[in-house]
Amino acid sequence: MFERVALIGVGLIGSSxxxxxxxxxLAQNIVGHTKSSExxxxxxxxxxxxxxxxxxxxxxxxxxxxxxxxxxxxxETIARKIGPKLKQGSILxxxxxxxxxxxxxxxxxxxxxxHFIPSHPLAGTEFSGPESGFAELxxxxxxxxxxxxGTDPDxxxxxxxxxxxxxxxxxxxxxxxxxxxxxxxxxxxxxxxxTMVGTADHLHRIRNSEVIQYSAAGFRDFTRIAASDPxxxxxxxxxxxxxxxxxxxxxxxxxxxxxxxxxTENGPELFDYFHKTRxxxxxxxxxxxxxxxxxxxxxTSTISKTRGKSQEP
Amino acid sequence: MFERVALIGVGLIGSSxxxxxxxxxLAQNIVGHTKSSExxxxxxxxxxxxxxxxxxxxxxxxxxxxxxxxxxxxxETIARKIGPKLKQGSILxxxxxxxxxxxxxxxxxxxxxxHFIPSHPLAGTEFSGPESGFAELxxxxxxxxxxxxGTDPDxxxxxxxxxxxxxxxxxxxxxxxxxxxxxxxxxxxxxxxxTMVGTADHLHRIRNSEVIQYSAAGFRDFTRIAASDPxxxxxxxxxxxxxxxxxxxxxxxxxxxxxxxxxTENGPELFDYFHKTRxxxxxxxxxxxxxxxxxxxxxTSTISKTRGKSQEP
Numbered sequence: 001m002f003e004r005v006a007l008i009g010v011g012l013i014g015s016s017x018x019x020x021x022x023x024x025x026l027a028q029n030i031v032g033h034t035k036s037s038e039x040x041x042x043x044x045x046x047x048x049x050x051x052x053x054x055x056x057x058x059x060x061x062x063x064x065x066x067x068x069x070x071x072x073x074x075x076e077t078i079a080r081k082i083g084p085k086l087k088q089g090s091i092l093x094x095x096x097x098x099x100x101x102x103x104x105x106x107x108x109x110x111x112x113x114x115h116f117i118p119s120h121p122l123a124g125t126e127f128s129g130p131e132s133g134f135a136e137l138x139x140x141x142x143x144x145x146x147x148x149x150g151t152d153p154d155x156x157x158x159x160x161x162x163x164x165x166x167x168x169x170x171x172x173x174x175x176x177x178x179x180x181x182x183x184x185x186x187x188x189x190x191x192x193x194x195t196m197v198g199t200a201d202h203l204h205r206i207r208n209s210e211v212i213q214y215s216a217a218g219f220r221d222f223t224r225i226a227a228s229d230p231x232x233x234x235x236x237x238x239x240x241x242x243x244x245x246x247x248x249x250x251x252x253x254x255x256x257x258x259x260x261x262x263x264t265e266n267g268p269e270l271f272d273y274f275h276k277t278r279x280x281x282x283x284x285x286x287x288x289x290x291x292x293x294x295x296x297x298x299x300t301s302t303i304s305k306t307r308g309k310s311q312e313p
Numbered sequence: 314m315f316e317r318v319a320l321i322g323v324g325l326i327g328s329s330x331x332x333x334x335x336x337x338x339l340a341q342n343i344v345g346h347t348k349s350s351e352x353x354x355x356x357x358x359x360x361x362x363x364x365x366x367x368x369x370x371x372x373x374x375x376x377x378x379x380x381x382x383x384x385x386x387x388x389e390t391i392a393r394k395i396g397p398k399l400k401q402g403s404i405l406x407x408x409x410x411x412x413x414x415x416x417x418x419x420x421x422x423x424x425x426x427x428h429f430i431p432s433h434p435l436a437g438t439e440f441s442g443p444e445s446g447f448a449e450l451x452x453x454x455x456x457x458x459x460x461x462x463g464t465d466p467d468x469x470x471x472x473x474x475x476x477x478x479x480x481x482x483x484x485x486x487x488x489x490x491x492x493x494x495x496x497x498x499x500x501x502x503x504x505x506x507x508t509m510v511g512t513a514d515h516l517h518r519i520r521n522s523e524v525i526q527y528s529a530a531g532f533r534d535f536t537r538i539a540a541s542d543p544x545x546x547x548x549x550x551x552x553x554x555x556x557x558x559x560x561x562x563x564x565x566x567x568x569x570x571x572x573x574x575x576x577t578e579n580g581p582e583l584f585d586y587f588h589k590t591r592x593x594x595x596x597x598x599x600x601x602x603x604x605x606x607x608x609x610x611x612x613t614s615t616i617s618k619t620r621g622k623s624q625e626p
Contacts, residue, residue, distance in 0.1 A: 192568070199563050214498045227590065228587075250515070255504075270546075
């Protein structure tokens with residue numbers, strides 16, 4: 001599909017893309033660049049790249065597809081460096097979790113004869129680094145592409161086919177709308193999880209060991225989210241500031257309303273609220289974005305009966 | 314171990330206790346009561362009880378162990394009814410998620426010659442009802458017991474052995490301390506998850522189908538928590554009001570501090586905050602309360618490499 005693919009960054013996403021390209025035989029050559037010498041060594045050792053270059057501008061030379069897989073805060077500097085070296089007619093994409101900011105920072109540095117098409121594969125785990133990648137990461141996950149006006153439709157199709165071959169379902173979206181949708185489905189939930197874990201850490205009346213031991217009762221799901229890569233998430237919040245603060249404001253308003261229902265002991269309204277949220281969960285399972293196994297299937301090896309249906313006791 | 318066990322309520326916890334008792338052969342007879350005629354029918358059909366009684370007071374007669382497995386809001390009424398019928402020398406326990414409230418509501422109705430020992434197995438899934446139970450629910454999970462002063466130590470040991478045979482690790486705790494610990498590890502995280510799911514539901518700029526489709530990016534973990542039984546959770550918040558509001562106040566304070574870091578674009582402090590929360594996650598995995606598999610092992614069937622370590626990219 002491509003003669004030469006250049007990966008800038010070989011963390012969880014970059015390394016998974018490499019393994020998926022190999023698995024589906026989508027490129028003759030994979031080259032890369034990462035700032036860290038340890039990650040460079042690992043990338044070569046794990047066969048993630050045929051060659052690693054000391055600078056991004058060297059890595060992108062002659063590449064037909066260049067993918068930015070570093071935190072979005074680094075994109076402007078990288079775009080400035082690689083812009084003049086990008087191959088004529090090549091495709092440049094990225095995997096950043098925000099899209100308006102990325103477009104604003106990158107587009108000015110890209111020559112007219114290069115096709116810059118922003119992407120966002122909605123895939124990840126709480127792990128990071130070159131060793132955390134696996135070829136199946138993108139399977140059955142969405143990849144949102146936010147092409148600029150005037151982009152060659154054939155090139156959009158080419159990149160879309162690439163993501164689909166990796167197993168993703170592709171959808172095109174306006175970049176600003178993308179940032180609002182992601183603020184709701186990802187950015188604010190992550191911020192809240194970080195906050196809850198931080199709140200627990202600051203409580204001196206109860207021991208950290210107690211929080212940890214008794215975490216199965218809900219808290220541990222937050223800790224998984226809050227264990228995600230800190231550099232990436234710092235950049236996400238700084239680069240999607242407005243949508244994050246907007247959704248956060250609505251969340252706080254809603255939380256205060258629920259807090260008031262508890263303070264005033266309004267049982268019927270609490271029940272109605274908790275009842276409604278079940279329907280959304282059911283929708284997610286029906287949309288195939290999660291397992292219906294109890295407890296995320298954590299204990300499928302021991303759970304003999306998983307036929308539970310959501311119903312009143 | 315017991316001649317006759319009476320289960321009041323046969324939802325997720327009650328049905329799991331029944332199946333676990335059968336599996337480990339801990340009782341000659343299991344009897345029960347539930348208000349719902351549909352649940353009564355299911356309990357008999359699934360073999361959860363040898364006999365179901367139309368009233369709790371009939372169910373507890375001659376039982377050596379009585380376990381209250383209904384939402385905590387029902388306990389006072391049930392205690393008043395069963396108190397006079399409880400067998401002399403029998404053990405009465407419960408599985409409620411709060412303990413001070415339960416003690417306050419129940420203890421006055423229990424005769425002196427009955428051993429009332431509150432319990433709280435920290436186990437559950439997002440499902441409810443008689444069909445959702447499974448015998449392994451309590452395996453490797455904590456069960457917190459909050460015995461009152463003056464309780465016969467032999468009876469505490471007897472009940473502790475019961476939970477341990479079901480696979481639980483038992484710890485004794487002061488009831489007020491229990492309620493604070495659970496507010497942090499369970500009650501407030503649930504409230505926040507409900508709030509986030511509710512916030513998404515109210516946003517009219519983005520379609521519900523979008524929220525659902527793109528939920529894998531963090532939101533779906535919240536929806537699992539927010540899909541839990543609404544009656545149970547209404548009762549938890551009303552009966553652990555003070556600790557919930559206290560922890561919620563701290564959470565809000567913390568959230569505002571993080572919101573300010575975003576508004577003022579303070580990258581270094583955001584990074585430090587997100588970095589610290591990783592350590593807590595690691596502690597939970599080391600304590601054996603969760604899997605280290607990426608993404609909770611959701612896709613273990615397709616993930617070929619799970620050797621990812623938490624590290625910087």
